Amino acid sequence: MSEEIKSNDFDPEAILEVRNLRKCFPLKKTVTGKVTQELIAVDNVSFKLKAGETLGIVGESGCGKTTLGRTILKLHAATGGQIIFDGKDITNYNSKQMRDIRKEMQIIFQDPYSSLPPRSTVGGILSEPVEVHNIVPKDKVKDYVLDLMTKCGLRDYYYERYPHEFSGGQRQRICIARALSVKPKLVICDEPVSALDVSIQAQIINLLKQLQNELNLTYVFISHDLSVVKFISDKIGVMYLGSMVEFGSKKDIFANPLHPYTKALFSAIPHPDPKVKMNRIILKGDIPSPANPPKGCRFHTRCPNATDICREVAPEYKDYGNGHCAACHLLG
Amino acid sequence: MSKKSNHLSGKEVRAIAKENKRIIKSLEAYKNRKADESEYLGHMSNPDNILEIDNLHTYFFTEQGVVKAVNGVSFEIPKNTTVGIVGESGCGKSVTSMSVMRLIQGPAGQIYSGSIRFNAKDTQGVSKVYDIAKMPISDIHKIRGNQISMIFQEPMTSLNPVFTIGQQLDEVSFIHDENATKESARAKSLQMLELVGIAMPERVYNSFPHELSGGMRQRVMISMALASNPRLIIADEPTPALDVTIQAQILDLLRELKNKIDGSIMLITHDLGVIAEMADYVVVMYAGRVIEKGPVDEIFHNPLHPYTVGLQKSKPTLESESETLFNIPGNVPNPVNMPNFCYFKERCSQCKKKCSGDYPEMIEVTPNHFVACHLYGGEEE
Numbered sequence: 001m002s003e004e005i006k007s008n009d010f011d012p013e014a015i016l017e018v019r020n021l022r023k024c025f026p027l028k029k030t031v032t033g034k035v036t037q038e039l040i041a042v043d044n045v046s047f048k049l050k051a052g053e054t055l056g057i058v059g060e061s062g063c064g065k066t067t068l069g070r071t072i073l074k075l076h077a078a079t080g081g082q083i084i085f086d087g088k089d090i091t092n093y094n095s096k097q098m099r100d101i102r103k104e105m106q107i108i109f110q111d112p113y114s115s116l117p118p119r120s121t122v123g124g125i126l127s128e129p130v131e132v133h134n135i136v137p138k139d140k141v142k143d144y145v146l147d148l149m150t151k152c153g154l155r156d157y158y159y160e161r162y163p164h165e166f167s168g169g170q171r172q173r174i175c176i177a178r179a180l181s182v183k184p185k186l187v188i189c190d191e192p193v194s195a196l197d198v199s200i201q202a203q204i205i206n207l208l209k210q211l212q213n214e215l216n217l218t219y220v221f222i223s224h225d226l227s228v229v230k231f232i233s234d235k236i237g238v239m240y241l242g243s244m245v246e247f248g249s250k251k252d253i254f255a256n257p258l259h260p261y262t263k264a265l266f267s268a269i270p271h272p273d274p275k276v277k278m279n280r281i282i283l284k285g286d287i288p289s290p291a292n293p294p295k296g297c298r299f300h301t302r303c304p305n306a307t308d309i310c311r312e313v314a315p316e317y318k319d320y321g322n323g324h325c326a327a328c329h330l331l332g
Numbered sequence: 333m334s335k336k337s338n339h340l341s342g343k344e345v346r347a348i349a350k351e352n353k354r355i356i357k358s359l360e361a362y363k364n365r366k367a368d369e370s371e372y373l374g375h376m377s378n379p380d381n382i383l384e385i386d387n388l389h390t391y392f393f394t395e396q397g398v399v400k401a402v403n404g405v406s407f408e409i410p411k412n413t414t415v416g417i418v419g420e421s422g423c424g425k426s427v428t429s430m431s432v433m434r435l436i437q438g439p440a441g442q443i444y445s446g447s448i449r450f451n452a453k454d455t456q457g458v459s460k461v462y463d464i465a466k467m468p469i470s471d472i473h474k475i476r477g478n479q480i481s482m483i484f485q486e487p488m489t490s491l492n493p494v495f496t497i498g499q500q501l502d503e504v505s506f507i508h509d510e511n512a513t514k515e516s517a518r519a520k521s522l523q524m525l526e527l528v529g530i531a532m533p534e535r536v537y538n539s540f541p542h543e544l545s546g547g548m549r550q551r552v553m554i555s556m557a558l559a560s561n562p563r564l565i566i567a568d569e570p571t572p573a574l575d576v577t578i579q580a581q582i583l584d585l586l587r588e589l590k591n592k593i594d595g596s597i598m599l600i601t602h603d604l605g606v607i608a609e610m611a612d613y614v615v616v617m618y619a620g621r622v623i624e625k626g627p628v629d630e631i632f633h634n635p636l637h638p639y640t641v642g643l644q645k646s647k648p649t650l651e652s653e654s655e656t657l658f659n660i661p662g663n664v665p666n667p668v669n670m671p672n673f674c675y676f677k678e679r680c681s682q683c684k685k686k687c688s689g690d691y692p693e694m695i696e697v698t699p700n701h702f703v704a705c706h707l708y709g710g711e712e713e
Binding site: 060061167169170197198199200201202203205206209210224226227228230231254264265266267268269270271272273274275276280282283286287302 | 659
């Protein structure tokens with residue numbers, strides 16, 4: 001575990017920088033409150049993101065992608081590391097200081113069915129954050145919200161309706177409008193399309209892309225669907241069991257995946273063309289429990305090329321040129 | 333008939349309820365009748381088919397009106413093939429499979445008309461053709477879980493949490509095999525667990541469902557479906573709850589097993605990638621109807637119906653480089669009070685005058701490739 005270096009020389013270009021971020025959840029405590037067993041959900045994750053870019057985070061369930069997203073928003077307190085947002089180190093901000101930051105960073109949740117309050121109208125849902133954060137003067141709130149609804153592809157007369165009257169795609173549009181109502185700079189999209197049908201998925205992805213161009217938004221796009229991530233992202237991070245195993249620009253990652261897990265992940269996607277016969281790498285076994293991760297490289301239990309050193313020593317996360325980082329012993 | 337708003341007056345609601353009650357009563361009586369086997373024996377139109385669904389209508393009689401979840405679906409499943417059914421949620425693909433299993437939740441859900449002919453073998457090995465839609469519910473155990481078995485959508489919720497895997501697997505043998513003893517059932521269960529690639533069958537046999545991972549549970553579900561040597565396996569979205577690498581394992585397993593057990597698979601999914609990889613024949617459904625069906629190569633390389641084309645274009649692939657995704661505008665129509673014209677009309681970009689007319693007939697464009705769309709057939713394409 002490297003010593004935590006707290007420095008103040010932030011990259012002025014990056015809107016979001018994460019350094020050695022760690023998040024542990026206590027599993028067992030003694031009577032005195034001492035933690036005896038913990039689950040390392042996010043382990044030593046570092047990356048930089050420029051304004052207007054999209055970072056796609058892929059990985060299987062339980063790999064810590066959602067926890068990473070929530071920790072960046074400080075919905076979970078980080079256990080270690082630094083989160084630098086817009087030139088400010090927000091890691092140790094208290095809730096009062098966070099209130100101003102909150103309107104700059106928003107989240108869109110996975111399940112549009114349970115993330116909208118059933119008892120308020122669409123108008124109510126969208127105007128509340130605007131009023132709380134004083135985004136526009138009180139008498140202009142309704143116009144602002146209606147304008148926002150048009151932007152997100154919602155009709156005017158939906159203003160008086162309740163969430164249960166809408167389909168999944170429409171609800172996700174409401175969630176997007178709600179996140180954008182406070183004019184954020186950073187939006188964390190936590191699997192925004194995985195609960196939707198294919199034809200609706202395409203509508204929502206196009207909307208997200210179009211809004212990004214209009215409003216110069218920065219996205220952290222969390223998904224398990226590689227083809228969606230490839231479509232929307234500029235940079236991609238692949239996570240496995242809490243740690244980032246590979247990070248790089250979309251081009252680098254897809255043209256030249258370095259980590260064996262990334263390769264297996266790419267080859268596992270069913271290809272929508274019956275003539276294409278994939279040269280598939282099928283991984284053996286299941287993902288180990290994050291509460292009890294394997295020693296050494298965490299991927300060695302399923303890695304087709306694991307060697308002795310992989311079983312003993314955790315590989316270092318290194319830059320292999322052009323910001324393309326990976327953590328694997330086999331890369332030398 | 334078709335109204336713009338969804339609001340119903342009290343009078344209308346009472347009228348609907350009365351009508352529903354009358355229909356449900358007669359259908360339930362038909363379902364619960366005692367019948368001789370000869371009443372529901374039929375003939376296959378092609379003896380090489382294992383299952384023929386002919387003009388099936390499954391309706392749900394709700395307070396808002398009749399939901400025609402399956403509205404005139406016909407397709408065949410030949411022996412030793414995998415037939416894939418694709419469609420978005422609410423298009424009736426699961427209801428079709430539930431109808432085949434006769435698991436439609438009554439009294440609201442009922443098979444209204446149509447026939448489901450299944451080429452069964454009885455205990456002596458004589459082949460018989462049963463019409464599942466006409467079978468009384470008390471006779472259905474001859475087929476269900478025995479000759480046709482099902483892999484359900486969510487492995488997390490389809491296993492009973494208070495019994496061990498072993499108890500649940502043994503039960504299959506006890507129900508379908510009269511001569512089964514404790515030992516033989518156990519041996520068979522262990523053999524099945526081994527067949528689906530579980531490394532330590534003994535340990536899994538004695539564990540409870542919560543102790544297993546999602547992939548393992550899905551394997552257990554598959555082994556349960558295989559335990560009775562079925563002739564047809566219905567896999568209802570077997571993989572979306574799983575991660576991609578586990579999904580690849582399960583699909584690989586299903587493909588391998590199909591050859592081993594020499595049966596057919598009816599694979600239901602919304603993922604075109606899975607279909608392309610697994611299926612030999614594809615049925616595309618939209619709003620309760622089959623809109624296109626054909627061999628897998630035809631469907632993917634020469635799709636005819638605008639919906640099939642749109643569905644394929646709207647899925648981002650790893651190769652595509654375009655800036656925006658193609659998308660089909662609008663939503664699936666409300667299932668109550670469906671219009672008489674083509675259901676896809678409002679979302680279709682290639683509408684013609686003819687599309688406002690009756691619902692298009694199913695026509696054969698190239699051998700074995702059918703489509704229900706006014707753009708084809710009639711005059712020149």
